[in-house]
Amino acid sequence: MENQKLIVRFALVAEQPSARDEDRLSHIASENSIAGIKRYTGFMRGRDLYPLFDHVSLEANPRAAKTGNVTSSILESLAKTPELFPFKSKGILLGTSDYEALQRNRFELRFNDPASEGVLDGGHNMLAIGIHMLSAVLEEREIAKISLWEDMKDLWEEYRAELDAVKDQFDFLVPVEIIVPSDVSDQHIVQQFEMSVLDICAARNNNAQLTQETKSNKLGFYTEIRERLDPDVAAQVEWKSNEWESGEGKPIKVRDLLALAWIPLNKANEEHLLPLDISVTPQNIYRNKGECSKQFDRLMSNPAVSAPVDGPTHELTNDVVKSCFDILADLPELYDIIYAQFPDAYNSNNYRFGSNNIVKMYDPGKRETAKDKSGFLLTQPTTHYLGMPVYYRYPDGLIMPLVYGLKGIMEAKDGRIVWATDPFKFIDRHLKDIAGAYRLVLDMARFDPQKLAKNQASHEFAVGEFEKALIKQRAGAAA
Template sequence: MTTETTKLVIRFALVAEQPNPRDEDRLTSGTEENSIAGIKRYTGFARGKDLYPLFDHVSLEANPRAAKVGAVVKDILESLSRTPDLFPFKSKGVLLGTADYEALQRNRFELRFNDPASEGVLDGGHNMLAIGMHMLSAVADVSKIQLWDDMKELWDDNRVALEKVKDRFDFLVPVELLVPSDVEDERVVSDFEMSVLEICAARNNNAQLTQETKSNKMGFYDEIRGRLDKSIADRVEWKSNEWDSNEARPIKVRDLLALAWIPLNFANEKKLLPIDISVSPQNIYRNKGECSKQFDKLMADPSVSQKVDGPIHELHNEVVSSAFDILADLPKLYDRIYADFPEAYNSNGYRFGGNNIVKIYDPARRAAAKDKSGFVLTRPTTQFTNEAVDYRYPDGLIMPLVYGLKGLMTVKDGSVVWATEPFDFLDKYLSDIAGAYRLVLDMARFDPQKLAKNQASHEFAVGEFEKALLKHKAARADEGVFA
């Protein structure tokens, strides 16, 4: 993978090298030889105006958490405005990392970020956002900035004006630079690149860095992202805080990982996965954190993915790849079941809207009704595709049916594939399946928690899909179609 190198020079006002040459002599003279892990650190202070090159050229790709305006950024802005002299002692500042650098004269460092996804700003994204906004406020209105990208766009638009006010920004910012201890030693550089992610994650622990954010940084989600419809992929919150709170509700990445275990469980049952790993069906609803952890464990296995370009992993297991092909359809199938199930249930002579946990969108009926508790004012939408629907109800009611889609999967040439086209299948057989599913709804008394957290309800749904598939194949055979 070829990426364009970002090159810049940053100047420290004060800087210290750790370990310095004298420390290195002591550290390598005895048993402490490996105690610094092949990493050198420069710590000190840089003036705000000397950080301009960072804002000009660096993204926040390497920072696992996306920066957005919130209470933290507002506090930093207040500190910069009211007590700029105290800022270097109140802030952790910015952590930079790169495997390619050169120490120049007068406390200057040339930094070359060959892979912006793993090098650059490793920690301090909120500080960077606040500092950028603070400096921009001298030349532009920053009130509409919500995300780093908003700030960066405004920065670029006002770059000429910023240069004219540059000397105003003498406040100091703590800056820490991590580099390999020996840039000429390929082994040291390689080890450094592998260490960057762990350092980055550890530095972000106090900021409640999510497991999914770390996994995204390791490339575990790249194959999923590439398979999803763009309209869905663009709404997924792949890393913490990257979603604009003013936009529609984002899709949590762990919701996708939970769905991934439907084909992955099938693959494991067929002994296709390189390790014995699965999640219980009910955990797809009740414990998505466990689904995420198990996903990481699977993806980190050397028989599934291997490291390339530092911490980034590349998938090379065909079975897991085929499971992701199935996963690409599951968000839309989930929404199809959610949208169509009420009418499929009603087609059997039942009344889905008769239960008090089900709300109906029907403005005309609501206006005429004495009891309006069974209606909603705003039209509901489905979780993944934002499709408008006429019923709002807890998704726990249909989670076993979503898991039941496992009954439509089969093995072909060692890969997991659909045994039949799943969308057409739902159009034809969801009504039959909904009629049988009434049994588990009645047994659970329409309690979505009891339904979704009971393994038997999931197994029942899989069985109903399998029975409907047999019926479908028999009908196809009668028609002379055997594929």
């Protein structure tokens, strides 16, 4: 979708600030502009939106558009009161740093970077209007299948000829706003505009509860994480709000990964390797992932960690943080392995993990003969990240301190954070012994996952057990 060029036509449009306005504002805004931004606002007829549907993606919109109550309300308004639609809807916001104002209220727009230019706000309006138009050429059962923007676009392209035949019936007005640099010939103003677009986009989406993670994704803060992850895991992460289709199962929340990232990042901070003193408390990795996300954004926004390139998109430049992301790439699988193996490791110490009422077992044979079937599962559970089949289901809070304990086998080397030993082999070799010692904190918390995961001492205990096991391993290797 790169370098898309299209011409849009307004039925009515106004320029803000106009040449007269610029003279009035010159005493309060430098270079006769407001923050280097100019906008054109007005109304476009539905039929004149065709070029947008033909050529524009919603990649620049921080929230992915999907059908729901919002689109249903828009469709109802278009069907019942189209004459009121321009006054009931906030419309569509477009943004580009490359444009030309033509005659007769027409504008040539060029979206050279679809990741930050194009539809900045109004994705649900675009989706609903597209569905409304398609309903003129498709049966209701086909329309009912549309859930995401991509579904609508596929049908739009398939039935483009039919849509052209009914184009003239879409006479309703849509509020449209285009924001552009105040002077496209001034590179400084263009760069200023590109840096402002993301903040404008986020602010316009505030009413739709734009998450911090969505904004950070737009800034490119997650790019290096995504590239390091197992592709199967990365494909299941909801990197921005609403992009996950409900029928595809439960997504991995990006803040789950950001929380795990603070295990190596905390290690880096303890070693004074980060450019600022920043960390999260171990218990917040479980109980307050919003804080983990907020702190991650603060870290990544530091100029010593990332730098803006190509507009608002940032590029990670800090080698220490990169090394922490290398560690993070292993953590989802290690998390799952600990979850899967901990019950047997616990039982190997002559304890009974399944005897606790918060633990459920998957054992069809035993369930069939058991008098009390409440402790058994009908379907086999799977792990959080890789979907590995397991035989016990229990609250993740029971093992969160052990996951944090992996920090005990990380070390600083040559200014980077690295594994002190192969973590997978380490878990296979030492988890039984660590589980035996870990019973102490389980007993103290009375198997309450909330008390365990929200207590800093339990996390520090686990780190200590991992460190002790590493010392024994190294001593054995040296003997």
